[in-house]
Amino acid sequence: MIEDRRLNVLRAIVEDYVATQEPVGSKALVERHRLGVSPATIRNDMAALEDEGYLTAPHTSAGRIPTDKGYRMFVDRLAEVKALSGAERRAIETFLSGAIDVDDIVMRSVKILAQLTNQVAIVQYPSLTRSTVRHVELVALEGSRVLIVVITSSGRVEQRIVELAQTPGEGLLGDLKSRLVRATLGERLPEASLRLAELIDTFEVDDRPVVSAIVTTLANTFSNERSDERVAVGGTANLARFGADFDTAIRPVLEAMEEQVVLLHLLGEATVGPHVRIGRETGRDDLSGTAVVSSTYGPDGESFAQLGTMGPTRMDYPATMAAVGAVARYVGRILADG
Template identity: 50%
Template sequence: MVSERGLQVLRAIVQDYVDTREPVGSKAIVERHAFGVSAATIRNDMALLEDEELIVAPHTSSGRVPTDKGYRVFVDHLAELRPLSPAQRAAIASFLDGSGDLDDVLVRTVRALTQLTGQVAIVQYPSFARATVTHVELVQLGGGRMLVIVVTDTGRVSQRLTFVGEEFDDVDLAHIRAGLGTLLVGRPVREGLQRIAERLEGRDAQAPAHERATDEIVRAVAEELEEFRQDKLVMAGSANLARRESDFRGSIYPLLEAIEEQVTLLRLMGEMVADEQGLAASIGRENEAFGLAEASVVASDYDATGSLARVGVLGPTRMDYPTNLATVRAVARYLTRMLEQDDSSR
């Protein structure tokens, strides 16, 4: 059983190790922190922490460093979130203000987050499977090319360029646009996809060129709606892993691979359990099932007009958890407010 002072010693070890990258000894703790006890007493506390597997000596006769279990106790019970400075809050606002559509907002979000934390920043797209299609627009670009634009009630605007091999006059184009409106507008994305599948079922490959071109437009709309249903991430700051390579005991290749493929990070972000403030952390060996046992992820929920998703950072276990948790929470709250304001203005 670790005493209250022992837990405060753990806090000091975590903070000093994160700040200095050096193992922390009892003498350093006495010098840097006002415990009011001798180095011998601190050594006894450290011995108990080591017995509980909260700290470990990386080398013989060295100081101690936190274990993954120690970081977990620190995050759950000892970490005090540090309020962001006015400069940090201004930086978030300057990155995000004036954003355009959702894609632009999320790209700006990860750029802000990686700048503020020095970690790999991750933002999860909200699931738009339940979103409702509000508008479908077609723009003829010449040469048989058609720009398909789909808008939903979540504010997402997406575009897809498709080659239809046919030119339409204004009357035909208006007719196709109206048909798509009847088929999709006012309906959830999932239902829209089903209605398109029913429309295309059994279509004759030998149909007139005009009809085949119309079908090609419908398929392009379906492909765009399918994108709405897929989970995906926006990330920035991968180069920070190379800069912090000395913080990883092994290779950073598994992390780079996870960033490249996204599927692993999507599963991890989806399975993290948030506290009552919407904050979540997954530390070191807790990520072993995802092949990321040397990394930590801290994240916060944000609300995209009723669809929850997460924004977070990925980095080594030796990270500044209080600052990173406070930063992802502040960014998530700002992002939620922006999306709410955008929704209310439509």
């Protein structure tokens, strides 16, 4: 019973500190929360929580604020993910459903996530290497050029133009397209790339230069991993809203936002559903005042990439976790429908 009561005191302090940005005292807890005990008991509980490393006193006043350990306890044992309002859910669905391609989906996801959380939003572009081949098209252009179009299960459209040494006939292009589709449809891109090499020797010798040029370009497209390292960032202006206690952390956050690799590292090994890293759990001492909430996204529960938010450790974790989870689910549905 004592442990449960102290956990309730910790929950109340975290919620009040996030709301007010001020250290929380026993008097405030009595006035704002029905804890069912006297102020003296609450003070004893606060002292015990401080001794255990869950709270700290920023100065000599009686108020306390949560430590990273306190936030971790709050997230792991106390926080209940807030349900988004109907208006918020409709806003996400309406805004994201208007996207015209995967790049537009990413940019819209960044914008809506930053708006919902009032934090910095980070969205990784869908990984080509984790995608499967949905469609391959060959289009004869003027002269001896051929346009290769690849559509992946992540909704990404890749286009390449091949300059050939000779103009291919319609029959050869049609036959090559059919074989390419049979060999690669539904395959993950790395595996599809390996299967392409086997096709060249199945064509007549005179056709192999054309086939080889197209197949080589297509294989290079399948093995291109640049999208794995691309992220979009939004909500930078929200840094100004975090309060004076976050001023010293703004510069490291801005520096981190300039490095794609750092941002991917901050998202961490995200899981399906919100994953929270607090303070030094981010792996960077200069971001010790920062927390990251992230999740993977993809169609039908697959993991194509990650998205999340970055803000002060003093954040509304339940609301942020709800927003990150909801946007990840909606993006996954859109990719699945695409």
